[in-house]
Amino acid sequence: MDTSEKRFMCVECGYRTAHKSHLTAHMRSHTGEKPYKCDQCDYSATHKSQLDRHMAKHTGEKKFICGECGYRTADRSSLTVHMRTHTGVKPYKCDQCDYSTAQRGNLDRHMAKHTGEKRYMCGECGYRSADRSALKSHMVKHTGVKPYTCDYCDYSAARKFHLDRHMAKHTGEKPFMCGKCGYRTADRSDLTVHIRIHTGEKPYKCDQCDYSSAQKGNLDRHMAKHTGEKRYMCGECGYRTADRSALKSHMGKHTGVKPYRCDQCDYSAARKSHLNRHMAKHTGEKRFLCGECGYRTADRSSLTVHMRTHTGVKPHKCDQCDYSAAKKSALHKHIAKHTGEKPYMCRECGYRTARKSNLSEHIKTHTGEKPYKCDHCDYSAARKPYLDRHMAKHTGVKPFMCGKCGYRTADMSYLTVHMRTHTGEKPYKCDQCDYSATRKDNLEKHLIKHTS
Template sequence: MSSMKSSSDFFPCPHCTVSFTDLDFLEKHVKWVHQKQYLAELSKCLSSHTLSLIPKHPCTVCSSTFSSKVHLRVHMREVHPSAPPRRLHPCPTCARSFQYLKNLKNHCQRWHNMSVVTQGGHLSCADCGKNFKATWGQGPHSCHGPDAAQSEDQPICLDTGVQCPECGKKLRTPQSLEDHMRTHTGDRPFVCRHCGRRFVERSGWRQHMKIHTGEKEHKCPVCGKAFLRSHHLKCHLTTHSGKKEYSCSVCGKEFGFKSSLDLHVKTHSSERPYQCLKCGKSFNTQRNLRIHTKLHTHEKAHQCGDCGLKMGDLGALKIHLRTHTGERPYHCTVCGNRFIRLAHLRNHQRTHTGERPYKCTECDKSFTQSGDLVKHKRIHSGEKPFECPECHRCYTSSGDLGKHRRSHTNLRPYTCQECGKSFRLSGHLKTHMLTHTGEKPYSCPNCLRRFARSHHLSGHVAKCR
C-alpha cells in the first residue's frame, strides 16, 4: 500500500507515502514512525485545543467526526444504538468479520479451505482472481462456478453462528465451537501447575490461577476488602448499601440479586430436576449436582497445605482452613459462641429456641440438622455406604470415615498452641484445651458438681441420685 491514494478506501500518511485501509492503523503509524513530527505538532496544537495531526474519526451514520475512536464508540452507542456494526474485513463465506486483513486470510484458509491472497487492501481468490471486496456471508466460493456470476448486490447472509454437530447448539465463532466441542470430548487442555486441576477454556484457567497468586483486583471502595470476581464485589456492596430489592414470597428473606433469590426459592420447592447419572440421586441446583459427581470421579483438586486433606470443592477448602487459622466469623448473639460455618450457627441457635424441624418417620425422633436425620435413618436401614480402602471397615457418614482414616496415616492436624500436643480430631483438641484453661462446662443437675468432659458427667449422674 504505497503512494497516496485519494480513494475513500485508503487513508494516506501526511508525513510519508504509505497509505492505510483504516484510521486506527494510520493513527498508530503516525505516533510510532513519525514520533518527532507528532510531538512537535502536538505542542503547537495544545494551546488552541485543536488536534489535526491525523484524519478524524467520522461517524458512518451521520456527518459527525471525533478526535478519538473512544469518543466515536460512545457516540455510536448513545446516538445510533441500532446502527449496524462496523465491519472492516468481512468473510465472504460466513458471517464473521476481522479488524486485520491477515486474520481474515488465516480464517479463510483454516476454516473454509480457501486459496486466497491479499491485493489492494482486499481479499481475492488465488485461483480465479475474484475480488471479495463486496461479498459477505454468501457461502462457499468455487472458481468459475455458479457463485462467480453472483451479483454484488446479493443479500447478505444473516444466519450468524456455527452449529455444533453433536448437540445442535449455535456458537458465535468457529473458535467458540472448538472450545464447546471439548464439553463432548471431555478434553481439558489447560492445566494448573500448582494443583493439577484441568480446564476446558483458557479463561477459566486464568481465573483459577488468581486463587494461587492471591490476585484480587476487585476492591470495595467503602471498606477496602478485595475480591477475586466482580460478582463477589457486587454481592458484598449490598452489605454497605442495605439494598435488597428481591424478597422471597414464602419466608420473606431478602436478597440483593435476582439470581440469589432464584437459587433460594428452590430450597422451598420439592422439585429436584438435576439427577446424577451414576447413582440416580437428585438435587435442586446444578452446583450441588456438580459437587456430588466428584464423589464418583474421586476428583479432589484442592489440597490443604497444613494437613494435606484433599477436597473437590474450593469453597469447602476455604471453610476447612478455618480449623487451622482459628477463624470463626459467625457468632451467636444469645450466648456469644462462635462458629466456622453459617449453617453451624443456625443449627446452634435451635438449642436456644428448642426447634427440631427434622423428624424421623420410623421412630419419631427429631433433629436440629437435616444431616443428622440422614445419618440417623441409616441406623434403621443398616446402610453403611462409606468404606475404608485400607481395612474395609464401613461407616454411616463420610465424616466418621475421614476421622477413622487418620488412624492409618497417624495424621494429627490439630495442635495445641500451649504445649504442642497434637490430636486427630478437633473435638479432642477442644477437650484438651480445658486442661489449660481449667474450665469445667458440664455441671451435675443434682449436686452442681462440675466436670471437664461430658462422659465424666454422664458417669457421675448415674450414681448421684
Template structure:
C-alpha cells in the first residue's frame, strides 16, 4: 500500500471518528476529494494535515472560549446564588435598635412594642376595670380574672390556670424536682424565681424601695403591702382593741391574738402557731436548716434577726 493510500485511509478514519466536530469533518472531506495523484496528494496531504491541525486548534480554542464563558457564567450564577443566600440571612439581622437601651430587634413591630417599656404607653385597656396593658396578650390573660376562664388544666390533678406559665410552674409540684440549689446554704427550690428571692436573705439585697418613706424590701409583694400604709384606707377594725387594718386577712391574723387560735401545727412535735411564717421558722429546729450565715466567721442561724444580733459582735461596720 502506497504512502498516499495510507494517508488517505488515516484521513478517512479521522473524519469518521467522533472526536472532531461536524464543521471539521466537512472541511476534511472537501480537501480529500481534491487529491488526484500521489505527488499532488502528498503535497495536499501535508497541507491537509497542517489544515487539520489549524482547524482542530481553532475549534479547540473556540471550545475553550465557550467553556470559559460557561465557566464564568457558572461562577456568576454561583456568586448570584451566594449573594442571594447572604441576602436571605441578612434579613434576619436585628437592624431595629432601641435608642433608649440599645436592645435590637428583627422587626420594627417588635421594637415598637418594646418602646412602650420606656414610654409607659399602655394602649390595651380592660373593659371590666381601669387597668391598661402594653401588650394585648397581657390584657387577654388579665381579663380572665374577670371572666373566670382558666383554659390550662393540669392532667395530674385537674387544677386549672389562666395562663400557661402558671401551669408549667404548677407541674413541678408533681415532678418534685428541686433542681435550683442555693450556693450559700444548700437549700433547693422548685423554681428559679423562688431561689432568686431566697438569695436576698444571704445578700441582704432589698431592690424594692418605697417612694414615700424610703423603706426597702426584698420582695415586690412586700413593698406593695407596705405602700398600702400610705395610700389605702384602714377600713378593717378589730372590735377587741379597735386596731385598724388595711385588709381582711391582716385583721383575721391579728384576731388570733385575742381568740388564741393557732391553726398552723408542726407535724414533728405538734406545736402550733398563729401564723404560717412562725411555723416555717420553727420547722428549722427539726431540719437543722440555718439559712442565715455570717460572712465574717461562717456561723449560721435559723433566723435573720439572730444573725443581725450576732454581727454586732464583729463590730458596727459589719452590721
C-alpha cells in the first residue's frame, strides 16, 4: 500500500495509515491516554483488546481452546496465531521477497529491511524503530514503568511475554506443544524456534554471503564477522562483543553474580542455559529429541549440534583456509594452527594451549581430580565424555546413530569419525606431503615417517 492510500497521518511522528481508527489508537502512544478502564482495579489500556485480555486475570476464564494440544487462552486472536504452529500457515507475505510469517508484527519488522522506514519514534530522545513493541520497551528506560505485574511475587515486566515466561515458574504451565516430538514450553517464541529443528527452516539470511540461521541472535553474531562491529562494551575492562548475551556472561567475571539458582541444591549459574542443563540432572528430563535417530538431550544447543551429524552442515568456517566445522569449539582449535597462539598456561609445568577447556582438563593431571562419577559403580573420570562412554556399559544406550547404515555408538566423536567412511572426508592433512587421514592418530603415525 503506497502513501497515497494512507491518508491519515500523525503530525507528531509522520506515521501514516489508511484507517482513521488506527490513527486514533496510535495517537494515544503520544498522549498517554488510556480510555479503557478495568472496573475491578486501576488498570487502564489504550486498546479494548488489551482490556479484554486483562479482565481474564480477574475471571480466570480462558474460553478459547486448541483442539490439537489443549492450549487455552482468553483471547481469540491469540488462539488464531497459536493454531499456525500446528498448521504451518504463514499468511503474511512480503511483496519484495519470498519471506512469509505467521504474525503481522513479524512482517512489519521484516518490511523495514526493504524500506528502511522506522516510523515509531521516542519523543524523549528521538530513538526510532520499525517495531511498536520495541518502542514500548525503549520507553521503559525513560519512564521506568513495568505495567505487567506478577500475582505471586514482586516481579514486574515492561513486556507481557516476559511476564508470561515468569508466570510459568509459579504455575508450571507449558501451554505450547510441538506436534512432532511433544516438546512443551511456556513461551510461544521458544516453540516457533523449536519447530525449525524439525523443518530445517532458517529464515534469517545474511545479505553478504550464503549463511542463514534459525534464530535472529545467531544472524546478528554472524553479521559482526562482516562488519567487525562490536557494539556491546564492558565498562570495567573495555571488553567488546557483537553479542549482548556474551557481554552479560562476561560481566559475571567482574560481579561474581550468578542469578540463576537451582531450587534443589546450592548450584547457581551466570547463564540460564547452564541452569537448564544442570536441572536435567535432578529431573532426568531430556525434552529435545532427534527425529532421525531418537537421540535425546536436555539442551537445545546440543540437539542443534547433534543434527549436524545427520545433515553434514558445518557452519563454522575458517577465513584463512577451506576448513569448516560443525562445532564452534572445533573451529577455535583449528584457528590456533594458523596463529600459533596459546594464551592458556599451566602454572605447575608451563604447558600451554589454545583452549581454556584443554587447560582445565590438563590441570586435573596435577590435582588428580575426577569430578565425573558413575551412579552405578565407583568409576570416576576427569572428563565428561569418558563418563558418557563408561555409562554405556551399564545402560547399553547408544544414542548416536548413523543415518546411512544404522551404526550406533555411545560417543558422538565416534559417530563423527564413522561418518567419514561414507563422506570420504579426511580432515587431518600432512603439511609435508599430500597424505590426509580421517583420524588424528593416523596422521600422527604418518608423521613419524618424516621425522625418523
